Amino acid sequence: MNLLQSLLPIITCLMHGMACTRESSNKLACLDVSIHQLEQVKLECIRQMQVGLKGEAGGLPMFPSYITHFPSQHEQGTFLSADLGGTYFRVAIVSLEEEDYKFIKRFSIPIPEQIKTGLSHEKLFDFMAEELVQFVLKYCPQSKEIKLAFTFSYPFLQKRLDKGIITSWSKGIDLPSAIGLDVVELYQHSLDKRTGSDGKTRIKIVALMNDTVAQVLAYKRINKNILLSCIFGTGTNGGLVVTVDKETFGPVQWDSFGSMKDKQTIINTEWGSFFNPTLLPITEYDERVDRKSNNPGKQRFEKLISGFYISEIVKEILKSDFSDIYSKYSSVITNEFISLIANEEHLSPSQMPTIMDHLSKESFTTEPRNGKNNPTIKDMLIIQQISQSVLRRCARLSAVLIVSGLEVTKRKREEYVVSFDGALYQNSPIFQRVLHQTVQELLNGFMPTVVYRSDLHCTLLGGAVLLASPDEKDSPIDESTFINKNEFSC
Numbered sequence: 001m002n003l004l005q006s007l008l009p010i011i012t013c014l015m016h017g018m019a020c021t022r023e024s025s026n027k028l029a030c031l032d033v034s035i036h037q038l039e040q041v042k043l044e045c046i047r048q049m050q051v052g053l054k055g056e057a058g059g060l061p062m063f064p065s066y067i068t069h070f071p072s073q074h075e076q077g078t079f080l081s082a083d084l085g086g087t088y089f090r091v092a093i094v095s096l097e098e099e100d101y102k103f104i105k106r107f108s109i110p111i112p113e114q115i116k117t118g119l120s121h122e123k124l125f126d127f128m129a130e131e132l133v134q135f136v137l138k139y140c141p142q143s144k145e146i147k148l149a150f151t152f153s154y155p156f157l158q159k160r161l162d163k164g165i166i167t168s169w170s171k172g173i174d175l176p177s178a179i180g181l182d183v184v185e186l187y188q189h190s191l192d193k194r195t196g197s198d199g200k201t202r203i204k205i206v207a208l209m210n211d212t213v214a215q216v217l218a219y220k221r222i223n224k225n226i227l228l229s230c231i232f233g234t235g236t237n238g239g240l241v242v243t244v245d246k247e248t249f250g251p252v253q254w255d256s257f258g259s260m261k262d263k264q265t266i267i268n269t270e271w272g273s274f275f276n277p278t279l280l281p282i283t284e285y286d287e288r289v290d291r292k293s294n295n296p297g298k299q300r301f302e303k304l305i306s307g308f309y310i311s312e313i314v315k316e317i318l319k320s321d322f323s324d325i326y327s328k329y330s331s332v333i334t335n336e337f338i339s340l341i342a343n344e345e346h347l348s349p350s351q352m353p354t355i356m357d358h359l360s361k362e363s364f365t366t367e368p369r370n371g372k373n374n375p376t377i378k379d380m381l382i383i384q385q386i387s388q389s390v391l392r393r394c395a396r397l398s399a400v401l402i403v404s405g406l407e408v409t410k411r412k413r414e415e416y417v418v419s420f421d422g423a424l425y426q427n428s429p430i431f432q433r434v435l436h437q438t439v440q441e442l443l444n445g446f447m448p449t450v451v452y453r454s455d456l457h458c459t460l461l462g463g464a465v466l467l468a469s470p471d472e473k474d475s476p477i478d479e480s481t482f483i484n485k486n487e488f489s490c
């Protein structure tokens, strides 16, 4: 092969690249967000967080968690923890050891699509009960009563540590009959139908928390200075550590806070519901994604930045501006594919085998390979450019939430310690990079301390940590919270 022959694919690719860059850049300009716009959004987000903390209308939910006792980093014991996330239901027996922990048993199962929507919520709670009871009977059959920490990754108004009223659903679950009801009562009822009688093991839910709250508790075992936990996964949310003072919470909330006064607690911001139609860069594509969702008008910020919606935005752009490409690839535009293609800096013919390999695992292969339908470098470059623009906008907007949350705490910048969780953050280096850069830009060059461990399983660990660190008034630790290690039938 002479030099010209070997360079030909690269030159062709560059020419395609230049042509499609011009074509798609014009159409994608609506996804650019200037630092000035981000600053404006930040001021509004801070305002809505402050209004929410005071319990006034027009603010973010800012739900208090009622947790006032934080891990000492030395808790010990073995605990049962479960979590209903965006895609999976997870359960674990967690053993906390001095400065360490391990999952003795852990399992996760996808939430079946058919129980996510419908007239009755019972099927969802029965499904979780069935899975949990089977797990417990298998691994600790001799226990009389086991205490459970339950992480529920959906919006609810916490009334006590073991009571939370469901306020809405998100991330594809839509079960209106459960709105206004207590999560713990619903789940306990489904559990009690299966356990407790005839001397069988009873599972008792003693603590309920949102996943942002569980994340703070889990990361506090690693770094006790965590101030903000962030989730960028199927959904998005942030958990803030604040001191319950009269100035921040206002007279009405303050009066109802009782034992929480002047103590630190964790606030579930529910920042995915943040919205302001004038300041946010909402495009026609976002409007369509919202209209097609099962909760139009709700969780508008989540619909701009979270994993559940990213592929939908990319598809909407392709559908309206690149319809040929849309019809060829719509079935393979998944988050996994978007991450793969967006994270390559420059696409070249040498990367085509990896992309082809991915496509061949997907339904793309069911199309007849008659030449017309074969993936081309030009198509890939356009999809890449769209994916990168969408992810860049997600990251820039996400940075606003982080900086707003931190500024609401009124702490010195040196005290800003932030933890992360979620598949979008974990799997997308471009999202991570732009997010960190934009946080720094919004803080005039200052970068908060970032704590991140992809192997932490925060929701399950956080539940165990909470069971191990009871409120001071309950001290010493109620031994019955533990699972006796000798009871395992592992």
Ligand code: BGC
Pocket: 086, 152, 153, 154, 155, 170, 171, 210, 211, 212, 231, 233, 234, 235, 236, 237, 270, 272, 302
């Ligand atoms: C829910 C939050 C949750 C977040 C991350 C959102 O859809 O409203 O409660 O924390 O997803 O899982």
